[in-house]
Amino acid sequence: MVLQDLGRRINAAVTDLTRSATLDEKAFDGMIKEISNALVEADVNIKLVATLRKTIKASVKFHELPPHANKKRIIQKAVFDSLVDIVNPHQGAYQPKKGKSNVIMFVGLQGAGKTTTCTKLARWYQARGFRTCLVCADTFRAGAFDQLKQNATKAKIPYYGSLTQTDPVVVARDGVEKFKKERFEIIIVDTSGRHQQEDALFAEMVEIQAAVQPHQTVMVLDASIGQAAEAQSRAFKETADFGAIIITKTDGAAAGGGAISAVAATHTPIVFIGTGEHLLDLEKFNPQSFVSKLLGMGDMQGLVEHVQSLKLDQKETMKNITEGKFSVRDLRDQLSNIMKMGPLSKMAGMIPGLSGMMGQMDDEEGSLKLKRMIYICDSMTTKELDSDGKIFVEQPTRMTRVARGSGTSVREVEELLAQARLMGGMAKKMKGGLAGMQKAQGAMGGAGKQGQMAAMQKRLASMGGGGGAGGMPDMGTLMKMMGGGAGGAGGGGGGMPDMSQLMSMMGNMGGNAGGGMPGAGRGGRR
Incomplete structure (x- = not known):
């Protein structure tokens, strides 16, 4: 992906500095040099890079910082704001008007x-x-x-x-x-x-x-x-x-x-x-x-717009969620919806932490993993699909039959059923609070799009560490916060699987992908 290596190098330079034991002016100058070299190698004009260096240095004056100042946060914000300034000409583009040519x-x-x-x-x-x-x-x-x-x-x-x-x-x-x-x-x-x-x-x-x-x-x-x-x-x-x-x-x-x-x-x-x-x-x-x-900090606004533009049909799943149910069929529908969202690398760039979790997995490999999960579901009977998965525990031979029919392993079938049971448990927990959540969505909707985004960013910030991927929110919560983006009157895609667990199933990758620059987004955003 274009600019991906540039992003990794800048992020690595900032992360190395903020994690170092001695955060002094010499280490700070080394970080600026590494960022400048990365930009020049990415074909950014050398005069522009020189201006960026001066801007970052002017924003972080070590000898003027009070002893109690959070130097890491100040450096992160300075880098974020300076990079935004490069691509922001501070001029608006023409906005087409409805009703005229x-x-x-x-x-x-x-x-x-x-x-x-x-x-x-x-x-x-x-x-x-x-x-x-x-x-x-x-x-x-x-x-x-x-x-x-x-x-x-x-x-x-x-x-x-x-x-x-x-x-x-x-x-x-x-x-x-x-x-x-x-x-x-x-x-x-x-x-x-x-x-x-x-x-x-x-x-x-x-x-x-x-x-x-x-x-x-x-x-x-x-x-x-x-x-x-x-x-x-x-x-x-x-x-x-x-x-x-x-x-x-x-x-x-x-x-x-x-x-x-x-x-x-x-x-x-x-x-x-x-x-x-x-x-x-x-x-x-x-x-x-x-x-x-x-x-690597994600793009929540872009994710919201992308999901809303797809108009994914989630009515049946939402109906089941409101009743506290989640079947294997619901999981299959959500896997299909994730496939419709586009390449995993594109989604990974939008969801905080996910790009780190994907590691070296390319779109082809990720897509193949998702397809194998769908093949497993397609090899099940109607009774099995409409169940919560417990039928397989009671009759283990069903797993062997499904694995053979889908060309997968029994372990893969077990992992998929574990995900379905997990989502079923979440559905039962959400049953009572869903009405209140939808009511809150309605109130948030009246505040306009900027108000919605601000509220969503606030909720995301408060979730830290809940998803198992360095603070990445689970997809079900995320989709609900999108309110109406998935087509049904009930709101956005209730039962969608926790993306961090889904990625873990797809490659057993786990690990902390949080890295990045926490707080820089909040500091640099309007």
């Missing part, structure tokens, strides 16, 4: 992923109730219109383009006028990839901009572009004056710091980051959440 024009280098990102963004706005459409003004690249047509058809988004008209200015103008008449709210215009040395293509870009009068021009930057990102983005800024950046291909193995440098150089906000090839692999960017994920 919002034209968004895409620019960028060839191969940055503009066409795919256009469809991803259209799909993102479509999921939030906007009438979206696409205009292909890339007449230069062979197959550009076919690619956009395929993507748009797959996402069920109206599109416009021409196989005969070669003038991109005409295609862009005609497409935008057509969709404006049809009262579309988000009109996204895809243009040809171009380089700063291609004067004719840069002039064409200005002509398209004049023809469609976009409300926002977005530059698409490939995360792997390296040090060239700053020069290219400056050239585009001077010519097209783009107002937002989308960074693509952050799921690759490249350094990725060049794209961060481009943000600082142009004082332009990042609005989204592309995290994969799927149409849903687009995340809204938030500086605090980005740095929090980078340092």
Whole structure:
């Protein structure tokens, strides 16, 4: 994952310092040097790194700190705030308005992923109730219109383009006028990839901009572009004056710091980051959440939005939970829901502590473990699935039969049944208090989204050590706090398994993954 190694190195440098017996100015300087080296190796501009060093040093003045000051917490907060400042241009991006036509024009280098990102963004706005459409003004690249047509058809988004008209200015103008008449709210215009040395293509870009009068021009930057990102983005800024950046291909193995440098150089906000090839692999960017994920502290807001966007069906499970029941079938449904959430590495970045627990387990291995659990459930009879698992204890031969039928071991079957019994016990305990919890959710809902997030962060902070993974909350509690994110009227996904125990089942990994920077998130967040 792009920037993952950078995050590990920064986190390791801070953790080593805060754990050392002698926390003095010399050790502090060593930490800053290690962080600076990691940033430079990740292609972050050297001038930007020098500014970061000065900022951290200015924030932590050892000779002025009172004797009782918590030096560890001050250092953690200084590092967190300084990293947030790098990716935060302190300028807001354009916010599309419902009920009117919002034209968004895409620019960028060839191969940055503009066409795919256009469809991803259209799909993102479509999921939030906007009438979206696409205009292909890339007449230069062979197959550009076919690619956009395929993507748009797959996402069920109206599109416009021409196989005969070669003038991109005409295609862009005609497409935008057509969709404006049809009262579309988000009109996204895809243009040809171009380089700063291609004067004719840069002039064409200005002509398209004049023809469609976009409300926002977005530059698409490939995360792997390296040090060239700053020069290219400056050239585009001077010519097209783009107002937002989308960074693509952050799921690759490249350094990725060049794209961060481009943000600082142009004082332009990042609005989204592309995290994969799927149409849903687009995340809204938030500086605090980005740095929090980078340092292994999780991204609770991103997790909430991701789960809510999936609209997982949890009605039957919630009904059982309210009655104090939890069957093997409920566990199977929750395992399927976890599979739908996307790659485990993506989820691990959002859930505090989980990325550490995964260790060297890749998405393929983690997915295979989950599938094996589902195979075990699929090899059970209806009676076994609808039971709480005790039937297997009373008749052990059933375990042998299920293991053979699913191609797994008896031990794996035992582990899955142990998880089902554990969740069943939790369901019985929650039966009495669920009504009160839902009532509290209703009260929290009235406080607005920021109030909900603040309340959730407060509850997460109070859970420390309850999940067996350095303070990571169990997934059932987390889903309830999301209120309504899983589709049913009863709220979010009640019986979902404790993620720390699930990961333990998947690789018997255990251990303390808490590490990280406790308190830095609270100190650095708004």
